[in-house]
Amino acid sequence: xxxxxxxxxxxxxxxxxxxxxxxxxxxxxxxxxxxxxxxxxxxxxxxxxxxxxxxxxxxxxxxxxxxxxxxxxxxxxxxxxxxxxxxxxxxxxxxxxxxxxxxxxxxxxxxxxxxxxxxxxxxxxxxxxxxxxxxxxxxxxxxxxxxxxxxxxxxxxxxxxxxxxxxxxxxxxxxxxxxxxxxxxxxxxxxxxxxxxxxxxxxxxxxxxxxxxxxxxxxxxxxxxxxxxxxxxxxxxxxxxxxxxxxxxxxxxxxxxxxxxxxxxxxxxxxxxxxxxxxxxxxxxxxxxxxxxxxxxxxxxxxxxxxxxxxxxxxxxxxxxxxxxxxxxxxxxxxxxxxxxxxxxxxxxxxxxxxxxxxxxxxx
Numbered sequence: 621x622x623x624x625x626x627x628x629x630x631x632x633x634x635x636x637x638x639x640x641x642x643x644x645x646x647x648x649x650x651x652x653x654x655x656x657x658x659x660x661x662x663x664x665x666x667x668x669x670x671x672x673x674x675x676x677x678x679x680x681x682x683x684x685x686x687x688x689x690x691x692x693x694x695x696x697x698x699x700x701x702x703x704x705x706x707x708x709x710x711x712x713x714x715x716x717x718x719x720x721x722x723x724x725x726x727x728x729x730x731x732x733x734x735x736x737x738x739x740x741x742x743x744x745x746x747x748x749x750x751x752x753x754x755x756x757x758x759x760x761x762x763x764x765x766x767x768x769x770x771x772x773x774x775x776x777x778x779x780x781x782x783x784x785x786x787x788x789x790x791x792x793x794x795x796x797x798x799x800x801x802x803x804x805x806x807x808x809x810x811x812x813x814x815x816x817x818x819x820x821x822x823x824x825x826x827x828x829x830x831x832x833x834x835x836x837x838x839x840x841x842x843x844x845x846x847x848x849x850x851x852x853x854x855x856x857x858x859x860x861x862x863x864x865x866x867x868x869x870x871x872x873x874x875x876x877x878x879x880x881x882x883x884x885x886x887x888x889x890x891x892x893x894x895x896x897x898x899x900x901x902x903x904x905x906x907x908x909x910x911x912x913x914x915x916x917x918x919x920x921x922x923x924x925x926x927x928x929x930x931x932x933x934x935x936x937x938x939x940x941x942x943x944x945x946x947x948x949x950x951x952x953x954x955x956x957x958x959x960x961x962x963x964x965x966x967x968x969x970x971x972x973x974x975x976x977x978x979x980x981x982x983x984x
Contacts, residue, residue: 622719625724626724627642637942642673649860653728655684659862666692666735673696673699701811709807728795730837748829750830750832751831753767754791754792754833756792762792763776763815837857852906863890870887872885873890884901891913894913898916900918903922908926912928912929916932916934916935917935926943930945938954961979962980
């Protein structure tokens with residue numbers, strides 16, 4: 621079984637976290653986001669995957685390597701010009717074609733979807749392609765995918781046009797496809813998108829595009845707010861097998877870290893190897909702390925992510941924040957909804973930033 625992982629995007633919605641790295645290389649609790657994606661594929665029988673690259677390619681290649689540490693073999697295809705989801709797939713045709721059905725997945729979402737079950741239903745359906753869907757969230761700004769009672773996709777974002785029917789279900793796309801190799805016959809070389817360019821034409825021509833609804837964990841991590849919320853949702857769900865060996869108590873994961881007796885940790889929480897937590901500190905409502913982080917005494921962190929190597933001064937109180945690597949947050953600050961960035965790494969050219977000691981701040 622093979623798969624394609626889409627990772628060529630510019631990560632513009634995730635700026636400034638992506639100024640120096642591609643979005644799939646961002647840390648998600650205890651390892652990069654793309655590691656979660658690859659390991660999810662490997663657990664469901666994928667033996668080889670191809671990753672398309674464009675923006676900051678070495679930030680992904682350097683983390684993933686040949687993929688063996690994630691349970692599968694990884695290949696790469698580089699796009700000097702971004703080709704889109706269908707164009708990028710077409711470029712990888714020689715790798716993917718000829719091995720039966722295969723997956724294509726986005727690398728900016730996280731899910732516990734049973735991919736093996738999706739593959740079985742796809743094979744039984746006789747469809748050319750299957751989209752994994754999630755129940756539609758009226759508060760989210762995702763395109764609507766319409767599916768009939770026979771699990772057949774009727775429209776995507778209103779295309780192809782047609783009359784509305786109350787019996788048709790409305791869903792959101794979860795970033796996971798299963799394709800038959802025949803899909804390549806419908807994709808021209810060059811730039812194109814699978815959902816907006818290819819599927820509507822196939823649906824209009826009477827080809828069967830199927831849908832399967834996933835109701836478990838799924839989070840899109842496309843911008844800093846969604847990234848923060850998604851990371852804490854993954855931690856809260858407690859389904860990441862790699863965390864089990866680190867479980868200190870229910871919902872609390874410590875990677876060879878000793879904490880002072882007067883530190884209050886409210887689950888869910890993760891603390892990486894080599895981190896130091898000062899006495900009298902508190903972790904509340906979801907906190908993920910990376911490796912070699914130094915937390916001063918009497919600090920309070922609430923719903924916050926702290927990347928590897930950051931330092932937080934004594935008495936600081938942070939709520940719903942992201943503290944990136946190499947940052948030093950001064951003592952006794954009290955801030956909410958902020959991203960903290962190294963002053964030497966980010967020049968504040970794209971958005972208005974404010975200086976705080978030796979670091980930049982921007983609103984989350």
